Amino acid sequence: MIERIPNLLRAHGIKPSHHRIKVYEYLVEKRNHPSVDMIYQELVQNIPTLSKTTVYNILNLFLEKGLAVMITIDENETRYDADTSLHGHFRCNNCQGIYDLRLDPAAWEWESLDGFEINESHLYFKGLCPECCH
């Protein structure tokens, strides 16, 4: 699993440095739609010299190379997701958790988009998750 990450990065035109591998590893293992700070706080424990700028640089590189997508469901901080497949998100306003929503691909086909060339699709819901509905 982990030994495949360097090849995956290379396949996307990214030289697999130690930091880049660790950031990608975080994304795929946690699957928690983290902010830059969440990634930084975790990785800095094992890489004491890590700079937050590096995390920004790496994530921007991932976005550019199509290895991750940006999620703007939180108004303050950008979140990131290594799952680049077409899916939606739900954020609970109580526990702040972010859930993946697997939706029928047919649901993403909108007739009113004729003539538009779509590069990104974002579907977000906010409210209360089942646990927080009590």
Add this chain to the structure above:
Amino acid sequence: MIERIPNLLRAHGIKPSHHRIKVYEYLVEKRNHPSVDMIYQELVQNIPTLSKTTVYNILNLFLEKGLAVMITIDENETRYDADTSLHGHFRCNNCQGIYDLRLDPAAWEWESLDGFEINESHLYFKGLCPECCH
């Protein structure tokens, strides 16, 4: 039209001050999903003493009272929309224009959301608009 805005504000529990009326008027007349700065730059021409903080205050009040919704389709700035009905948005990465997408209400019914209580729904697409596809 315009003389109805005070009543609409009152109906949402908002005292219709001059500034609030002007901000709401901007939203419904332009329908351009503006940022705070866009609203400010326009209104300050007729209200020279206008403060940008006031525009922020008024928009946050509108959000709270359900008179407008927040659109996070732009990564840098929050956009606002006085159309609070269920609809999607498209942002052209070339001309930066934001389009409304009227979608079949049935398309918003997602079976995988059982148990979730939805308060907000956001659907965004990014890419090239028909004009910018050449």
Add this chain to the structure above:
DNA sequence: TTCATTTTTGTAATCATTCTAAATTTATAC
């Protein structure tokens, strides 16, 4: 090793948004 390139780092700069307290305006009571 040496040199060139890439990656990482720390700090400063930027910029949207919020905080705060004072000033102004509006509404109310007398």
Add this chain to the structure above:
DNA sequence: GTATAAATTTAGAATGATTACAAAAATGAA
């Protein structure tokens, strides 16, 4: 109408996420 209280607006400072930048460190090739 004046005085007082409450609501609104204002200006400037503070916050906080993100980017810019230039130096330092690491990597790779000859």
